[in-house]
Amino acid sequence: MSELVEKISLCVERGKVNKSSPYPKDLSGQDGADELTKQVLDLGIGPDIILNACNIGMQRIGERFGRNEVFVPELLMAAKAMNAVMAHLKPFFKSGAVKAKGKLILGTVAGDLHDIGKNLVSMVIEGNGWEVIDLGVDVKTEKFIEKIKEHPESIIGLSALLTTTMANMSKTVHEIKSQFPKMKIIVGGAPLSQKAAEQMGADGYAPDPQGAVAFLNQLAS
């Protein structure tokens, strides 16, 4: 049984979505994350164990990404495999059998349309048991504020890729903090740094999806 759970981790790490998926080549024809999750659930293994297996797989691919051994396409395939697992686990979240760790309102700030990093973070964070409300790209401050009012218990995640939209990010952080002083905000994106995040008043900075997960999990603990 633990072998099956370990295989789920491997399928997530390698991006093996299901049996019919031709990727990766060396796992062709084998059961993927989709089939294995169903088998494991049918055996009575709890969804939290499966979620943990997902996290291990994403952790491993995240580390390889950090070492430049794999790149965004491999990471996205891993996220797709993870989504295949999550599709089976969603009913458990809905019923409350598995509780979401919390909510993250996520968006790319106004004037910026880059979303690959944000989408990756969204997928990885969901796979780590968080509910993600993704507002998309070019999100004005007012929209973030509106969503916060609907979900006041959330954490906020802001993304930007252009150096010049960091100014919009800073304004958004400032506006959120002025209306909701206790709201926690994490920022990310290529032009950012820990120092830039601190200067704009954010509570956290993540250079990659794993960093975002670590920040959120620390808040939830």
Add this chain to the structure above:
Amino acid sequence: MMNHSLKQIEVQKELFEVVINFSDLAIESKEVELTLGYMENKIPKHFSMLIDEIISELPKRCSIKTGYRILQLKKPPGKNDGLFIGDTFFKMDKIVTGQIKKLEKAALFVCTIGSGMENWSKQLLIDGDAAMAYLVDSIASLTVESVTNLLHDFIENEMMKNGLKITNRYSPGYCNWSVSEQHLLFSLLPQNFCGITLTDSALMLPIKSVSGVIGIGPKVKKKEYLCDTCGVKDCTYRATRRNTKSKKHI
């Protein structure tokens, strides 16, 4: 190397549309792979096949439009934080003004490959194929950059006919030039020029569009982008330039 076969149409005085067809471009899978971060032959076969498939789709999904306008350039006396292009003041970092301040003219340009590729990418994302969506998006970005390279070369060729030279190109959103100044740049072009519009937050639509300014003068020369001296150390454009070959020509 200049492309001598492109044609331009003078729409108004000093305002031109340049006709670039897909057949004028050379999008190579190896360049795509390098842009994505894969060194020679390191990309998984699965992704290289997807890249080939996407490149084969480019001709029918791209609608290329480009154009430029020549305007006077003037440095305001005693100020180092920007330039007048026409009668409009642009606030620019010295990374940009340092390159173009001594010139007398500028070419304001725009390019687009239309919305076909972006729509395809969006649909793939909706359908749950994020990896393919990312590859389509990346190749679309590379394609519009290639179109911009051709336009840049064409403008250089045109200016050479009058004994003039050109600088690198600079775009709002990069080199610390605020993206909000897209509104100023577009105010100097006819509305909907080359089919490109701006959102309130200064994003161009279609998304795969490029705009910017090129300096023109008798003694200027194109230099390497001054990434090493720029204060923005984590700029993704710096990383992209490190990973790609120099621009392609026909």
